[in-house]
Amino acid sequence: MYWNGVLTRMGIFAKGSWFIYIIGSILLFLSLTITKNISRKEWFLLFGMVGFYGWMLDIILFYLFDFMDSGKPAIGEIPDIFMFVIGPAATAILFLNRYNTPTKLIRVLFFSIFSFLIEYILGKLGFLKLKGWKPVYSIPFYLLLFGIVLPWTLKLIRK
Template sequence: MPKRLSWREICLIFGTIGYVAIIIDVFIMLNYLDVFDLGRDPKQEGIGDLICYGFIPSCYAVIFLNYFKQEKKWIYVTLFTLLSFLSEWMLVQVGYMKLKGWHTWFSIPVFIIVFGFWLPWQLKLIRKPA
């Protein structure tokens, strides 16, 4: 993979996305709305939960922004939305993610917002001169 991001950008993106994903998924979606459970025992957090919340979204975000070009924005948004949707769908199919009032396709608008607007904005903010 060609490296178009600096190490500073990679670390800031990785950390920010991991933090936001954990806050939204663990505290809002699981605790307050209770729309899905992960793992065998939903009451017990494990390494798989950390990977699903902190690492997978962060890796997708860094890879997306590394390849991102403004003139091909919607091609990349579509590809990464599909990749994210398929990842979530596979978690449901193998039984690791149990849906309780949530449908996998509900995530598509969220992925479009994240890849289409939030991540490009975050990269622009990081690259903005101080």
């Protein structure tokens, strides 16, 4: 009985959280196994930096501006860690693994669309509760993130 209450307070069973667990786990596994152009040191630094960016974005969009809620609106639940730390960090590592190929623009567009679709699906599953925010508002953010911010972060780490 006690542990069921603990698990409930941690938000483990939030509506639609199963999707973010599956996607986050797959992305983390892929980022650990198929990255050949990212060293282990770069992997850890990127994971930490992007995870920090994601958590700060969570605080700004979800708590300061109150544009949306995830799961149950409480900071620091387990699904939030998957959504704002593990998922974005693993996605960034997969994106940057082959960034310097001739297909940069295609990769930026692909990962932007992928991120948009994940956000859209989480909204449809009821995990994200939008309060005046529409998923299409995120598209310029994703393009900026994958086109400028993440490549700059990798350059910063490699210097």
